[in-house]
Amino acid sequence: MTDVMQVKQAGVEDATPQSTGKRHRSRSSVILLAIAMTLVTALAAIWIIPMLFALTTSFKSPTEIAFSGFSLLPANWVAENYLALFDGVSTYPVMRWFGNSLVMSTGHAVLMVVVVSIAGYGYTRMRFPGRDVLFFVLLAVSLFPSVVNLIPLYKVVQTLGWVNSPWAMIVPGVATAANIFLVRSFMSGIPREMDEAARIDGAGDFTIFMRIILPMIRPILIVIFLFAFTGSWNDFLWPTIVFNDISNMPITAGLQLLQNLFGDYTALGQLMASAVIAMIPTTALFLVAQRYFVSSLNLTAGLKG
Secondary structure: OHHHHHHHHHHHHHHHHHHHHHHHHHHHHHHHHHHHHHHHHHHHHHHHHHHHHHHHHOOOOHHHHHHOOOOOOOOOOOOHHHHHHHHOOOOOOHHHHHHHHHHHHHHHHHHHHHHHHHHHHHHHHOOOOOHHHHHHHHHHHOOOOHHHHHHHHHHHHHHOOOOOOOHHHHOOOOOOHHHHHHHHHHHHOOOHHHHHHHHHOOOOHHHHHHHHHHHHOHHHHHHHHHHHHHHHHHOOHHHHHHOOOHHHOOHHHHHHHHHHHOOOHHHHHHHHHHHHHHHHHHHHHHHHHOHHHHHHHOOOHHHHO
């Protein structure tokens, strides 16, 4: 009986440190989760509060903005700021700028997807002398700051006659090394046996690329399209350099003119309404395509269908 009690006591003594360690680990996990949630909430608030302020201010009347002081929600919800933007096309053509940005950003994103997908196929599936060296040289060149290329790039655009033209926003930057690297990494996860089986059936490079590779890399191409569209839409420095015709400007460059035009606070509502209109495409695009971010994290996602 004494031996049995000693064995039970020894078992309890051995189990106690293990259970204590599990409790400590569980408590540490809860603390880390709470810290992470606090940081995520703070970062989300930093991004959401300005957008919410712009949205609510766009529905305030000029009188309320000028005399009511700071308030997040308007006392009376009015749409006159948006109506002023639609009616005042000759003075501040916000909707024309919106259309210009839509055409330029969509064209830039589509062209980038075409270029980087073809380049990625060449760097992964085609064999030619100096392929890997050329790729790493491309990566090395991309390390230079983009502002270094502004003057040479402007000279090229000016020579081609693209100043004040949508092509000045569509073509430059379509062959970024980072996106080519992403596509190359994604394609590297696709077995070459699939290419070889297609070649046995008589398929060439174009058929393999269009019918086998392209459907499998769709997740990463959608992510690249989203990044390219958002980057082109939000670009501010380059449009202010290549556009001096107000009617041809994208909306980011046009908002600067709105800010100068509406220097008084009585027209701040129209400025906020313009900013809200400018946020609509990128926000909607992200909400529609956000599920592809998760699938693109796995470079072999294309093999899963």
